[in-house]
Amino acid sequence: MTTALVNLTRAQKAAAILVAMGKPSASRLLKFFKQEELKALIEAARLLRTIPQGDLERIVAEFEAEFTEGAGLLDSGDQMDTIMNESLSAEEMDAIMGNGKKVAGPQGPPPVWPDLEKVEPERLGKFLASEHPQTSAVILSKLAPSVAANVLLALEKPQRGDIIRRMMSMTTxxxxxxxxxxxQLRTRVLSEGAKKDISVGQTRVASLLNEMDKSQLDEVMQDLEQTGVSDLDGIRARLFSFDDIPLLAQKSRVVLFDGLSTELVTLCLRGASPEITESVLSSIGARARRMIEAELGQEVDGISAAEVTKARRSVASTAIRMSLEGAFELPSTQHAA
Incomplete structure (x- = not known):
């Protein structure tokens, strides 16, 4: 072992291996280093000189890594600068090297995660499918569990398993x-979504329409069709009223009413048609059904039509929310398919 090799620090040895790997591979690895580690690597690389091939092989063996190319290293500091400059932005380099500039500091842009949770799971899943699994794991760990679960389901099974394993072993x-x-998410996902993703607007319009009575809703939709409004299918997929309960599949109705109180269900069914009443009662347990039927068989004073309407809209809103979360499909979505 040469004297020069003995005098190399661990940071210099790590820098030598990264330079030997070349820019594509080293760039991917650099994303997983801490800020202080990156700074130490850059400073160490700038102190390196020519490293003979024999010494390089000993360094690789010491780090228990695989290395097969047989070239010695020249100008390691310049090559490390090239790798870093091509992998990171100028602001990120300044933040790492402590040059007085900070990325996304107190005056910087707000966190992306609330906006990212509004992106359709399929589109976000498509984006993550082309990313490194470790990057995908970091992104999903920042999202709400319900959102992250839907995005995972949009990925292929092998990718899901790899990402989940990385999330389990992930530290800070x-x-x-x-x-x-x-x-990267702002540039590649959210900026594109601002131009192309109209689902937020569709949901907003559908929320307004869902507050209308059936006859009013039909009239407005006819007006929209006559005026040539585009993407009406996207709005229809988000429309649902209490009267549409019989159109839901039996399994979907069971999922919907499983989490609703018997008081709310009883209030919804007051004055409902026999078809709707049976659709609801056939979707709940026998004990709850007997309780609700007993309540409906009694005359109760003091319940206004407005209270019944409010309760029915609450059930409809729950159905819409659950469908957007992927629990089941609304009838309008099923018909559109």
Whole structure:
């Protein structure tokens, strides 16, 4: 072992291996280093000189890594600068090297995660499918569990397993790495979504229409068709009223009413048609059904039509929310397919 090799620090040895790997492979690895580690690597690389091939092989063996190419290293500091400059933005380099500039500091942009949770799971899943599994794991760990679950289901099974394993073993993600991921999401997902993703607007319009009576809703939809409004199918897929309960599949009705109180269900069914009443009662347990039927068989004073309407809209809103979460499909969605 040469004297030069003995005098190399661990940071210099790590920098030598990264330079030997080349820019594509090294760039992917650099994303998983902490900020202070990246700074140490850059400073160490700038102190390196020519490393003979024999010494390089000993370094690789010491780090228990695989290395097969047989070239010595020249100008390691310059090559490390090239790798870093091509992998990170100028602001990120300044943050790592402590040059006085900070990325996404107190005056920077807000976190992307609330906006990212509004992106359709299929579109976000398509984006993650082309990313490194570790990056996908970081992103999903930042999302609400219900959102992350739907995105996972949009991925292929092998990808799901790999990402879940990485999420289980993940420790604290360095702040600098999180900022890099956030910047990429703003550029590649959210900015594109602002132009192309109209689901937020469709949901907003559908929410207004769902507050209308059936006759009013039909009239407005006819007006929209006559005026040539586009993407009406997207709005229809988000329309649902209490009167549409019989159109839901039996399994979907069971899922819907499983989490609703008997008081709310009883109030909804007051004055309902026999068809709707049976559709609801056939979707709940026998004990709850007997209780509700007993309540409906008694005359109760003091319940206004407005209270019944409010309760029915609450059930409809729950159905819409659950369908958007992927629990089941609304009848309008099924018909559109």
């Amino acid at each position: 993600v360095p702040e600098a790495a999180t900022r890099i991921v956030e910047n």
